[in-house]
Structures are given as structure tokens and as C-alpha cells.
Amino acid sequence: MPFAFGRHKKMRKTDEFSSVFRFRCVGGGGGLSVLAAPNGLDYARLGLIVPKRIIATAVGRNRVKRLLRENFRMRQDALAGLDIIAQLKAAMAEDALIETFRAGMLQCKTCAENRARRADGPTGSRT
């Protein structure tokens, strides 16, 4: 099933997060940052950062994470081989959140592709 989203498609370890941050391929805008980096796998993975400082209630944080995860799930086949991180920077409306997340994912995809062509090396040759 192309839309399936199991546990292995979630990023959990600190190393995985920090390597994406180090790749410096940033998209999105407003209250949401979207980052990406190649992961050397044939499927995409998603990491979410929703700070308690921005959304106080647990229900609100769950709501944001579910919306982002659902949108990732519907577009994951286009992002194969990438790790995606969505980081919430400020509170925003649901419609705007979804819109910027979709745009950010596209930006990151083209950014990562350009970076790979310029490096002219094999994919996934990072530390």
C-alpha cells in the first residue's frame, strides 16, 4: 500500500534529527519550518517538533501532529529517500499550517535534488 505509514517511517533518534538539521535544506515559512535531507533508503521518514511552549494543551499538540502526519502520508511516494522534519515555530491556523507544510515539502525536495546533482557523488555519502 503506497499510503501506509508504519512505525519505521518515523524518526526517533537524536542522530537522525541532527543530521537533517546539519544538511541545511530549509523550506516553509511563517510559523512552520520544513527541513529535509537524503537518508539513503528507498522510502521517506518524518520527524515532528511541536514545542509545549507554543501550544500549551496536549490536545492541541496532538491535533497539529496528526494533521502534519496525514499530509506527509498522502505525499510520501514523491519524497522517497528523504528525511523530513517539520518544526513548529509559532501558533497558526490549521488551513495555513497545512498550506505551508505542503509548499515546504516541495521546496525541500527540489533543494535536495539540486544539492545531490551539484555534489556529483553517490547519494547518502554523509556522516
Place this chain on the structure above:
RNA sequence: GGAGUCGGCCAGACAGCCGCCGCGCGGGCAACCGCGCGGAGGAAAGUCCGGGCUCCACAGGGCAGGAUGCCAGGUAACGCCUGGGCGCUAUAAGCCGGGGACGCGAGUCCCCGACCCAAGGCGACGGAAAGUGCAACAGAAACAUACCGCCGAUGGCCUGGACUUUGACGCGCAAGCGGCAAAGUCCUUCCUUUCAGUGGGUGUGGCGAAAGCCAUAUACGCCAAGGGAACGGGUCAUGCGCGUCAGCGCAUGGCCAAUCCCCGCAAGGGGAUGGGCACAGGCAAGGGUGAAAUCGUGCGGUAAGAGCGCACGGCCGCGCCGGCAACGGCUGCGGCGGGCAAACCCCAUCCGGAGCAAGGCCAAAUAGGCAGACGUUGAGGCGGCCCGCCGAGUCUGCGGGUAGGCUGCACGAGGCGAUGGGCGACCAUCGUCCCAGAUGAAUGGCUGUCCACGACAGAACCCGGCUUACCGGCCGGCUCCCACU
């Protein structure tokens, strides 16, 4: 049917598609795939109490510390719940009284006041005659206090001094002497008064950095004007004292008058008193202050007053009766200088500590390494101290290695139903059901339909409570009112 109040329950629904987590079955070496079932809350929250569970000597004694605090019951336990007691308390209706409007009238309506005060609500609700302490501001006083005020019983002080003139009187031969009375002057002192002036003080307003200055008000003082300064009603009798005498003082009594109180419709009757001041003193009634002022009201009583006495009421202790008890009732006896214990304190009851990152297992790790200190004459541990107990390793530094998985982890003080017991919280028996277990953290998205247009909000070891947040809906109990039978 309406109003009020209390309690319980629910928390958008349905269908399709795409996804997430767990369990079971089947397939596959495995990753995984298919099917079926299940998948947040009444508060999951705050982490405020109580317990289970786990580890820490054997969880044991004392001190310290903490918590609780009407009584009885429920419970594993509680600061929770149920029932009861006590205290405080809201509003409507009702009833009573008064007034008004309308009506021929029965009456109806409205307003005001008082009474009684529903279901309910609220209460850290043990002890203040064991002790220490506290009470801002205001007020005289929050402690033994007196500002205004009341009194004049008791003690005290004063009711004046000097001078001039006149008059009658007494004594004396006379000169004169004696007190008395009247008029006047001055001093002293007291009271009253008002305009102007003036002095210090206080309040208010303005200016100023401040010192202060100015304005105004107020009572007081000075000054000014006016008024007063009394041996205590009068008289008679008797007795005593002093004086040469005139006379004076004291005591008792009679009559007439004055003032006050009481009785009486009145006439009148009865009783008390005998100058002033308020310095000492007496009082705590009234005013004023305050959250609170020494028990409330009335009568007696007194110089004025006061639980000083009495009646009724209130409070405390003893006794008797009812109740398991808190408590209630009663007459009898004795007593009555308050408040705060959410100040210390006293009394009673309870509490060992730490927490699922507890704790256990597996795997991995050059490797359970080196150096020092203290230790069976007791190191160290039992997370405050002592006793008591366990007891052979413990601590520090250097150098390094892991920080992955499993378990704990969901059958429980469990839910639902029936029967029985209990006012009730709840308990007992039987039947039936299995109902979330994530861990970078699962419940969502899209589409359609319907309606009352959807609040607060997400399990993290588990339960029982409390508290806080919340759009609304449904049901029931109780009280009052209206209508019908």
C-alpha cells in the same frame, strides 16, 4: 403546569474510502501480509489527600516533626462519603397588622411593616477559670481604663481684704469701747457678654525643595463692658459651752415657708434635703470610637451608680432524665471580668522513608582496571536524632564502557444485572462480561447525510476521593404556588 433547589446520566450521530496501536487466528525462514475483535475522560487535568504495589535492618520503641479535630457509621484507607447534632443564613409564597384603589356588596388588587421562617446553602465545629502572648486604625480605655458626662455620700478648700462716712443699739458719769447695719472707694476673685484689637495653639486651603509664609475658621488667654462675692429660710422654746456684759456657737424639738421625689383627676397627703466649688474622691448608667467595650430587658436600689438585689432570658459547673454518642430537656443547687487557639501552647487520634526513571531479567562493554583513605577495638546502612537491628566492605580520584531490549503492565478494593440486609453511605450472595496499554509516545484525514451546529479537554504503574475547567441536552427527588378531580 410554573418557580426554586439538589442529585444522577450523556458529551454530535450514521455511512463509505485511506491510515495508526494492541491482541487472537492463518500464511511466510524473516521483514511482513490477510481476516476478526478492541482502542481516552467526566474531568484522562491540578498533583491536594488516602491506599495498593516495589525496594530499603526484621519496618520495631522513644524523641523531634507533620497531619487531622462535633458525634456515630461506611471503607483497604482518607482531610472522602452517609446519617445525626450544634451554630449561622438567603429569597418567594404564606399568615398577622396598617394604608390606598376599585366594587352596592361578598371581595379583588397594590403598597408598607412586623411575625413565622420551605426544600436548601455555609461552618479548620476539641480546649480561653493551665500558662505565655496579640488586638492595626479609631477610641479615655482592648486592659483594670475614664475624654465628655453623672454625683456631692466622705475628706478638703472657699464664702475675702483694706479704708472712709453715716445710723441706731449696748456698756460707761464722760472720753470712749464693742459688735451690727447702710452707702461708697480701691485691691483680689468669680461669672456673663459682644464688636474691634492682640497673643500663643489647633484645623483647613494656597505657595514653597524645605524651613516657613499667607489666607481663613475655631476655642482659649489678655484687653473692654456689665454683673456678683451668701455663715446657709424665718421664728420660738429647752439644754450645753464661751464671753465681765451686749452677744455668739452647737445640739434637740415645735410652727410657718422653700426645693426635690413619690401617691392622687384634683383638693390634698407622705418622705427627703438644707451655701458654693469640684481639688481629692465615688460611678461605669448615657454620649462618642471600634470588628469587639465586661451579659440583655425591666423593676427595685442609690449621693450618683453598678448582677448590688429581684423577675424573665443568656452562659458555665454539678445533679437527674432521654440518647451508643455529639447533644437535648428539667427543676434543684452553686457561680457569672470579655475576644483571638487560621498565635505559641494543651489534649486526643494517626503517620518509618523513597518512589514504576520503584524493582527484576537479558544482551553488549579493552575490563569488573589502577592509586589513595577508613574498616570486625565495628567502616557503612536502616535519607532528622537516640535506642535497637543488619553487618564486610565502603568512599574518593584517574582511566574507560553502556545508556538497547524484555518484564513490572492491566483480572481489578473491576463493570453490569438480580436477590437479600441497611434510613443511607455501603455490605453479602448468585449470575454474567473481559473493557486502551502507547514509549520520538497510537483514536486521525477526506467525502456525503441529518440535527439540538458540537464546550472543557488526551491515559503513561493502578485504584478511592477532593479541587479546578466546561457549549448544551435528558431524567429524577424535594419545597412552594396555580389549575383540575
